[in-house]
Amino acid sequence: MLKIIMSQHDSIRAVEWKDNHLVLLDQRKLPHNEQFIALYSADDTAEAIRNMVVRGAPAIGIAAAYAVVMAARKSYKQYPQDWRQRLLAEIETLKNSRPTAINLMWALNRMCLAAEQIQGDPEYPLLELAKKIHQDDIDANYHMGELGSALIAPSHGVLTHCNTGSLATGGYGTALGVIRSAYSNGKIEHVYADETRPWWQGSRLTAWELAKDKIPAHLLCDGAAAHLMKLGKVSWVIVGSDRIAANGDVANKIGTYSLAVNARYHGVKFMVVAPTSTIDLATLCGNDIPIEERPQDEVLNVSNQRIAAHHTQAWNPAFDVTPASLVDALVTEKGVIENPTAEKIAALMAS
Template sequence: MPPHDTIRAVEWKDNHLILLDQRKLPHAEHYLQLYSAEDTAEAIRNMVVRGAPAIGIAAAYGLLMAARKAFKQYPHDWRARLQPDIEVLAAARPTAVNLHWALQRMLKALDEHDADPIHTLMAVAQQIHQADIEANHRMALLGSELIKPTHGVLTHCNTGSLATGGYGTALGVIRAAYGEGKIEQVYADETRPWWQGSRLTAWELMRDKIPTQLICEGAAAHLMKLGKISWVIVGADRVAANGDVANKIGTYSLAVLARFHGVRFMVVAPTSTIDLETVSGEQIPLEERSADEILNVNQQRIAAPQVGAWNPAFDVTPGKLVDILVTEKGIVLRPDTEKLSTLMQS
């Protein structure tokens, strides 16, 4: 692996899927061995694996395991028996479009090459996995070229090797820019209530020896006012046809703050995240999770008794607040419907 790239959270070994359990980080590196679509869907739903690209990769391997089981047990009608597993995987997380993209790509390959279905699905799943890693490195190079030597950048949630096949989207750009001596300091939002910034992003960057400081979400405006950062760099779970971006809750507020303070806002996402069938962000389904995630930390209640909580997991940033969209196919300035349509046809 190149410098500042030491982590792989999703792996395929022999006949099963191996996932680094991100719920245990940063205190323990515990790997789960999964052998079925049901277990894979549960791991996606419970955030053992998270991040749109990583979810898509895991789902592809989950479908592979389901097909292998169905083909072995029901050789004459195995395809029909596969449908419940497809539905379980598709329903695991509704916002991340990569999950559905990966399943559709697997099924399309199956329709086109059904002579040896298991071999076909294995090849496609591994191709999805490897292509994501390659796309991350391509996006890292494109994005880092836009960054002039600066003292700091701010990122939100986790967009690194833990959220992808490897290297990362937004963190891939940060890794590449740091390696080129362009970044002195990374600021990472804690990203409440699941703490992906403090538990995961900080763990990744410290492990790769990249200087990092955590901030509370509420400190971002003050940090920008002090002139400490030049870029906000984030990933995406879905990009609508008009350039609206669904990402971890709190991304929208960062975009608004960045525009007010003259800080540039970069979204880094593979084209598998771009959903031209979704006209705008208003049509993106936004997952809401249990209130317990806000009311408790490590199973210890921190909120007042009887108080409730609203826990949307994502928000939508209007495309007009995005200065740069970086994909493996190229860079889009101020993404809109026309520009994204042209990109996807290239």
């Protein structure tokens, strides 16, 4: 049974297993409509990941783990002697749904390794592993929340980008988990959240989470962040990550890199909060991280209403890479690395 922890500032779960299927809170509909979607297959889950029904690296990995359970059930029922081979094709579909988020590959690889050891019906043991991946993420987020909060001296504000809360994870959140913990501990009084164009994760999701859990916040245009720092309104920028290279370079939602550059110039600390499943030791540096490019229409339109002139083209990278040299602290469930380097990351991962 999945253990659910709910603190004063933690009331949201976006990924759930119910009876024999996966249920996702449709993040495309927020903040105006809290609509849940029931999924019964790996193909449907891959489509949901691709279309941003579920997003955020940890949440994508958890959803994919549950999708493997459904795929294995179908394969075993139809091909009991050859279910593993049939399962591989569905896992490949899941892997291709979003290429940058390493947690997706990490979760699928864990499920694959477990499947190789199973004799007989795979559904129950794979479901137990998927639930463990889910619960471990929630537990890790609470621990990272406390570790990150400990780095923050009592101040008046922090800035965050994209959405890194309960909606992006199994629950509680990575960067937003640190913010939740710091607010509960009296470390921060106010949160500033970037809108995060073009999918508006800050406007639609982070602001919604903060309001729902009664944490005071202001929304700002992405381009206003440097001015906010200049005015001394924030002491930390706190973000998550979709993939961290072996040398500490960080791939995260587009706009993160410019925040890091501005933070360094203005003397504002820059914190990355991510589970170790986000660290990819096989990727040596940020230049080797594949950057997903999404459709032009996401930039040219807002809510299906075109805002750009006709015949205008758009460039729409979903992520950028922040060099490790701009990161003051990397917070993981295994501990905190200040000023991350390849050597420090290797030591952490070996611990």
